Amino acid sequence: MEVILAIDGGGSRTRCLAIDQRGQVVSKGESGPSNHLLVARDVVKSSLAEAIDQTLTLGHLNRDDIICVSAGLAGVDFDGADAPAMEELLRKLGFAHAVVNGDMMIAHAGAFGMHEGVIALAGTGSAILGIGAGGKRVKVGGWGPVYGDEGSAYRIGQMSIRAAARDYDGRGPETSLTEALLRGLGLHEFRETVSRVYVEGMEPREIAALSSVAYEAAVAGDEVARTIFAQAGEELAESVAAAVRQLDFTGTEILVSYQGTVLEACALVRERFGDALRDGFPNIAIVPPRFEPVIGAYLLGCQALEWRADANVFAALEERTASR
Numbered sequence: 001m002e003v004i005l006a007i008d009g010g011g012s013r014t015r016c017l018a019i020d021q022r023g024q025v026v027s028k029g030e031s032g033p034s035n036h037l038l039v040a041r042d043v044v045k046s047s048l049a050e051a052i053d054q055t056l057t058l059g060h061l062n063r064d065d066i067i068c069v070s071a072g073l074a075g076v077d078f079d080g081a082d083a084p085a086m087e088e089l090l091r092k093l094g095f096a097h098a099v100v101n102g103d104m105m106i107a108h109a110g111a112f113g114m115h116e117g118v119i120a121l122a123g124t125g126s127a128i129l130g131i132g133a134g135g136k137r138v139k140v141g142g143w144g145p146v147y148g149d150e151g152s153a154y155r156i157g158q159m160s161i162r163a164a165a166r167d168y169d170g171r172g173p174e175t176s177l178t179e180a181l182l183r184g185l186g187l188h189e190f191r192e193t194v195s196r197v198y199v200e201g202m203e204p205r206e207i208a209a210l211s212s213v214a215y216e217a218a219v220a221g222d223e224v225a226r227t228i229f230a231q232a233g234e235e236l237a238e239s240v241a242a243a244v245r246q247l248d249f250t251g252t253e254i255l256v257s258y259q260g261t262v263l264e265a266c267a268l269v270r271e272r273f274g275d276a277l278r279d280g281f282p283n284i285a286i287v288p289p290r291f292e293p294v295i296g297a298y299l300l301g302c303q304a305l306e307w308r309a310d311a312n313v314f315a316a317l318e319e320r321t322a323s324r
Contacts, residue, residue, distance in 0.1 A: 010033065
């Protein structure tokens with residue numbers, strides 16, 4: 001048996017699938033974080049080794065069965081920066097043929113099945129990746145919480161706290177966000193948020209988690225909250241538009257897809273995102289992602305091996321996706 005080990009390594013978990021040349025998933029494994037910008041290299045190595053070993057054991061596979069390890073790792077950028085060091089790490093784990101791309105690249109490959117398009121990634125943070133004619137790549141955003149992350153869960157959480165502060169001070173409109181955020185933080189008085197944010201030090205992911213509280217308020221009809229989510233959709237559309245303007249596409253339609261909780265779970269954001277894009281580009285088609293990112297890692301591995309991913313392979317992958 002010859003299989004590709006497809007890996008999706010992020011800041012909180014690492015997933016691994018063993019997939020054969022027919023697109024059949026043989027086995028899978030999961031472990032901890034593997035973003036080398038957030039955790040030590042020995043943690044990255046341990047997480048990758050654990051996910052791989054689980055996959056090999058459950059699939060009754062030997063290392064000789066693995067023709068390629070294709071990994072998409074957070075911390076590796078769209079242009080392959082830091083990829084060589086991660087490829088060397090995988091070789092040290094016993095795999096001669098290792099291909100490493102950034103997590104944005106595998107998300108794009110999965111969403112479009114290796115075709116052209118622009119993907120908006122909006123979870124805790126945000127970034128846009130477009131790939132157009134001739135394989136030209138453009139990244140927009142991805143600057144982090146200090147001067148980026150527009151349209152992200154972090155930015156939504158931050159804007160919600162700001163709106164609540166304006167309400168509390170009488171500087172802005174009344175909003176149910178004020179009480180909703182207090183409940184979400186387990187606090188009784190809004191001034192207690194100062195200690196929580198500045199003294200205890202809320203991490204970006206903790207501020208991002210407040211976006212779900214804000215979304216409940218928006219769905220319930222709070223106009224301030226609804227405006228925040230509409231703005232998130234507009235900001236993400238603005239970034240996608242910037243990528244589209246820098247690329248040429250061979251088809252008559254420009255495909256746009258998305259990954260991450262903000263666009264996948266928040267219909268208010270997704271609807272405004274789509275409306276704003278279609279206002280500027282009538283030939284844009286917004287489509288849900290075809291496959292999850294780890295399948296994108298497999299497809300990039302197929303490309304590296306010159307394995308032909310034909311209709312039967314895509315049918316097998318789609319059957320798996322439908323059954324999940």
